[in-house]
Amino acid sequence: MNTDQNTDLSASLDAARRDYAALLERKLKLDLTRGKPSARQLDLSNEILALPGDRYKSADGTDCRNYGGPQGLPELREIFGELLDVPAGQLLALGNSSLTLMHDTVVHALLGVLPGARRRWADEERIAFLCPVPGYDRHFDICERFGIEMIPVPMTPDGPDMAEVERLVSADAGIKGIWCVPKYSNPDGTTYSDETTRRLAAMPAAAPDFRIFWDNAYAVHHLTDEEVQVADILAACAQAGNPDRVFVYGSTSKITLGGAGVAFFGSSEANVKWLLGHRGKQTIGPDKINQLAHVMFLRDADGVRAQMRGHRELIQPKFDAVRRIFAERLDGLATWSEPKGGYFITLTVPDGCAKEVVRKAAEAGIALTPAGSTHPYKDDPRDNVIRIAPTFPDVAELEQAIEGVATCVRLVGYEKLASA
């Protein structure tokens, strides 16, 4: 560094320290940890709270109040079959959480024999999953809980690094799965290219029971007019001669109500039959009343699309505010993703700074997702990824919080540069 740069840095660091001291004095209490819809987003679905009202029969005359119907309501499966690219006959409409379905599919694979498998996963010497990073902490938590080894794979602008994925999956029969959020991924907003999807479907796998856990959580959660599409993975797998390779998951949690939506599982006929067989010992059927309420409220796939435009109207200004503040305050010091949909922005700070930024933000009353949680074992080797969840606070609070985060990044970043 030359003297001019040193003087600049010293001035920037002094300013950052003053800003941080002022931030501490404001005694904020703001939470950007989780991708939760805001109250105003939930208001979009208030009609559902009084549904199904005086109706309780489904289109085929089933009394939805009683037990039964393990596949879920056909008319709801029709709506989301179209949106998730799964034939309605191969899509199950189930409980209130797709996380539960992912967890439980892993459980059933551990304790039962998957189509194509030689034995239960619990009886394998070693099981590993590929984890594209940065990724979703709750996926990684499922692996950790069941002792499934996690192998990180870097994300590219087209999805996971497919050369690496192919190399690993073709050579290692212990690799049984890969976690994928194919559209507007959590946390960096990446959408898989058609080529990535095709290669995932077609690549040779050493394990005959290798599965893609395709968490299509943000299938209709657009933030731009582009409405990005992802290739049909189920069809691609079938075409490539690997019809049982993919489990597709979806949910209305961020379409209707966060805690009271409907989750979906789609796959090949063999996989669906396998899951229904195991679920037959676990439940007599999902809550069909809530499913009927969803059908009456959403009506059809276009109804879902209209509902999502309502969400976009509320959350796009929040994403814009984050980007604007970051551009004003962090240009040259950090980078951030510019997602076209989904719920998150990834902020990439200078190496070795993420934990300290999160710690300093917490001291200033701004709760962020813990640094590292975007990586397996909470271990971000470069310590530079921070997940920003802008949806829950209102715009004014969000701006306060993001200004605060920017202050922390500047302080920690300049301190790092100064000590270099």
Add this chain to the structure above:
Amino acid sequence: MNTDQNTDLSASLDAARRDYAALLERKLKLDLTRGKPSARQLDLSNEILALPGDRYKSADGTDCRNYGGPQGLPELREIFGELLDVPAGQLLALGNSSLTLMHDTVVHALLGVLPGARRRWADEERIAFLCPVPGYDRHFDICERFGIEMIPVPMTPDGPDMAEVERLVSADAGIKGIWCVPKYSNPDGTTYSDETTRRLAAMPAAAPDFRIFWDNAYAVHHLTDEEVQVADILAACAQAGNPDRVFVYGSTSKITLGGAGVAFFGSSEANVKWLLGHRGKQTIGPDKINQLAHVMFLRDADGVRAQMRGHRELIQPKFDAVRRIFAERLDGLATWSEPKGGYFITLTVPDGCAKEVVRKAAEAGIALTPAGSTHPYKDDPRDNVIRIAPTFPDVAELEQAIEGVATCVRLVGYEKLASA
């Protein structure tokens, strides 16, 4: 047999054959297989279909529309804590199925280490459960699915044969659990005596992680003014120095809506913490909107009791009809339980006749629960137990079906006697 008896039997058999031929000609199509509430029972809860209406906040201000709240709504836990004899702080209000909770507790014990356990059940050489017989087929299905050995224990009028239970549990560290339906048991309507409950809580167990699966499915499902009570198992376990021994399950499926109720799990603080830890990887929380609707509809424990009187009014005449027809037609040939609550009547036919009665009834268009399903591995060694589920059909259909069943019992029973 003397000649008179032979003549009587021959005449009875002829009459039974004529009756059965007439029954076949009626081409019935009636279903007594499962313990489902009838449409009129479900009508009692129609108000819930429009709830929570314009409300979405719980008593403590939580927005029930959003994610979170892993324990369920405190006000609903208060109501059912009183009814299930579990302190509300140790009771979880969760999804729509207590079967799911039982299945999942077994899964979490297989794949995680229970309080007091030396290792995961999946890592034990052998796991066995005691199964009081006759019992509930879906309990047995869970054991069968996970390769858990089932050891039948006979029921007495006071619950399981406790001398046998104590002998087995104290000697065999492989025995990890016992299935109990303590009140109005499925299928014979037995209620455990206080002494049985006390002995279950206090008996020595060879396995440090032995658990009582206390499926209190019919806690408030009375058919008489007596409103039978069961001793507080959780308190009994604590008093006996075995605080972690029992898992309590309950559900509103037969209080409000069969498919869209709320299920409960209650236990010691250590067990609840253990379950919540594992559930934390499985779900972000139960459907609090449905729980709020239940609170608004049921109001309090007295509201539940009033609701159950409505159910009793509808189903008691059905139980009365079954008993009346059996008494008229089967006196001396079969016996049947006279439950003071619950959903089932056990019909005990002559040894070796149950399967044939069910088969003949099916031929006549009357579907009964398969013979044997009241026993582990579907194996009723005396082949004499038939479970009758009277609640679903209306009284006229039920009477037709029960008359038909009686005809089948007479035919099969007299044929057996004649061939003896």
